[in-house]
Amino acid sequence: MGAIATFGRNDLRTVRRDSMLVTVMLGPFLYAAALWFLPALTGYIERTYAFDLVPYHSAIISAFCVLGPPLLLGAVLALQLLDERDQNTFAALRVTPVPPMTYPAYRAGVTIVLTTFSVLASLAISGRVDARTLVLSVPIALMAGVLAPVLGFVMSALGRNKIEGLAVMRVIGLAVFTVPMIPFFLLDSPWQLAFGVLPPYWPVRAFWSAYDGGTYWPYVAVGLLYNAAVAVALLRVVIKRLR
Amino acid sequence: MNGVLATAVRMDFHLQRRYGFWYATAFVVLLWIGVLQLVPDPLVGPAMPYLLMADLAFMMFFIAGAVFFEKGERTVFALLTTPLRFRHYLTAKLLTMSALALVTCVVVVLVDYGPGVAPFPFLAGVVLMTLLMLLAGFVTAPLFPSISEWILPSTLVLAVMNTPIIGYSGLYPHLAFALVPTDGPLLLLGAAFHQVELSTGQWVYALGYPVLWIAGLCLLARRVFHRHVITSEGGR
Numbered sequence: 001m002g003a004i005a006t007f008g009r010n011d012l013r014t015v016r017r018d019s020m021l022v023t024v025m026l027g028p029f030l031y032a033a034a035l036w037f038l039p040a041l042t043g044y045i046e047r048t049y050a051f052d053l054v055p056y057h058s059a060i061i062s063a064f065c066v067l068g069p070p071l072l073l074g075a076v077l078a079l080q081l082l083d084e085r086d087q088n089t090f091a092a093l094r095v096t097p098v099p100p101m102t103y104p105a106y107r108a109g110v111t112i113v114l115t116t117f118s119v120l121a122s123l124a125i126s127g128r129v130d131a132r133t134l135v136l137s138v139p140i141a142l143m144a145g146v147l148a149p150v151l152g153f154v155m156s157a158l159g160r161n162k163i164e165g166l167a168v169m170r171v172i173g174l175a176v177f178t179v180p181m182i183p184f185f186l187l188d189s190p191w192q193l194a195f196g197v198l199p200p201y202w203p204v205r206a207f208w209s210a211y212d213g214g215t216y217w218p219y220v221a222v223g224l225l226y227n228a229a230v231a232v233a234l235l236r237v238v239i240k241r242l243r
Numbered sequence: 244m245n246g247v248l249a250t251a252v253r254m255d256f257h258l259q260r261r262y263g264f265w266y267a268t269a270f271v272v273l274l275w276i277g278v279l280q281l282v283p284d285p286l287v288g289p290a291m292p293y294l295l296m297a298d299l300a301f302m303m304f305f306i307a308g309a310v311f312f313e314k315g316e317r318t319v320f321a322l323l324t325t326p327l328r329f330r331h332y333l334t335a336k337l338l339t340m341s342a343l344a345l346v347t348c349v350v351v352v353l354v355d356y357g358p359g360v361a362p363f364p365f366l367a368g369v370v371l372m373t374l375l376m377l378l379a380g381f382v383t384a385p386l387f388p389s390i391s392e393w394i395l396p397s398t399l400v401l402a403v404m405n406t407p408i409i410g411y412s413g414l415y416p417h418l419a420f421a422l423v424p425t426d427g428p429l430l431l432l433g434a435a436f437h438q439v440e441l442s443t444g445q446w447v448y449a450l451g452y453p454v455l456w457i458a459g460l461c462l463l464a465r466r467v468f469h470r471h472v473i474t475s476e477g478g479r
Contacts, residue, residue, distance in 0.1 A: 027395070030402055040414045048413070049285060072398065079391040086315055159263070162315070162390050166308040167267035170301050174271055178278045185281065 368431030
């Protein structure tokens with residue numbers, strides 16, 4: 001506990017020094033701002049291409065507000081870890097009494113809190129979800145929060161350095177933004193559950209149900225457990241890879 | 244092409260492959276091709292300019308990553324002792340990275356849209372957009388000590404670069420969007436996929452205005468690089 005308090009104090013000092021926190025706070029507004037155009041966009045596509053976007057609203061909102069924050073903050077986590085390995089922070093920590101698990105776990109914890117906040121804030125500011133959906137989104141935001149270290153750990157474990165990490169992020173970024181959206185087009189088929197292998201499937205799937213008033217709790221329960229299990233498993237991989 | 248530049252270009256291609264950019268690009272091309280199969284045919288043309296713009300935006304992160312990495316590994320400082328000048332360094336990066344971006348766009352467009360794309364506005368739009376994104380990354384990255392501190396401010400740059408979409412899409416047309424340099428390349432991409440008809444004045448604007456910005460950003464890149472990368476070496 002003492003080590004975590006020290007890490008936290010140190011972070012708060014750095015936060016004041018750079019613009020990190022300001023930009024983390026701005027993130028939700030950027031995602032929400034994209035959705036302020038959704039009604040105008042829907043009307044425009046209807047007029048111009050005679051295509052009704054309304055059935056796709058929950059998919060669009062979930063891509064921006066549920067997957068966007070974990071992708072951004074997961075990428076930040078990955079870059080922090082890779083940066084710190086390059087600066088030999090990990091080597092320095094190994095000569096202290098802090099267990100090797102503590103530091104990456106602390107980083108993941110901060111990321112979970114920030115992402116959960118970011119998802120809820122962006123949904124609230126977007127003005128595209130009603131109060132009921134917003135309340136139901138609280139556990140979804142937490143699930144997205146746990147997804148952030150899952151994505152961040154994968155990115156930092158697959159790249160040997162910052163720049164390879166970026167190449168991995170490009171692929172993961174596009175994959176996470178698109179592939180979990182595919183089951184939206186086959187919601188009537190049990191095959192959609194095959195996408196459950198992918199951790200990002202669960203928060204968006206739960207959001208679609210919260211938005212439409214369908215079955216909701218199973219997706220939340222399974223998703224939280226699954227994402228948490230994957231995060232813990234990846235934490236072990238990351239500790240091995242980063243030293 | 245003179246000897247120094249040719250060597251620099253070869254080295255950058257080599258580094259790109261080693262950094263995994265080529266594999267990443269191959270995956271991205273496959274993903275785009277797959278995802279675009281889900282888009283209804285009449286919407287592929289209208290969607291293309293937005294997709295290409297979103298995809299090219301990532302070049303900003305690639306070039307910034309290269310700058311941070313080379314600074315961290317101190318290869319930038321080793322290069323200072325060689326005949327390589329700043330203009331070679333920047334030109335090689337811009338050339339190799341736009342080549343990578345161009346190949347991605349050509350493959351995705353030919354597979355998912357077909358040969359009906361208008362070649363000149365397509366190539367001009369992609370190249371100008373890529374150069375603007377690359378320079379945006381190159382100019383902003385040296386202002387921050389590490390990539391994790393740059394990544395969040397960079398999303399603000401990205402947001403500004405994307406604002407012309409609001410005007411182009413017809414949502415809220417406003418002349419002010421024309422001030423953002425990516426507006427021209429977006430118009431060119433629109434013309435490439437037969438979404439907009441450009442007047443002569445618009446052609447001049449869409450080609451000329453980004454070129455002015457690119458020239459200005461190149462000059463700014465030299466200043467920023469000297470001040471925040473090269474001379475900072477003495478401060479270590």
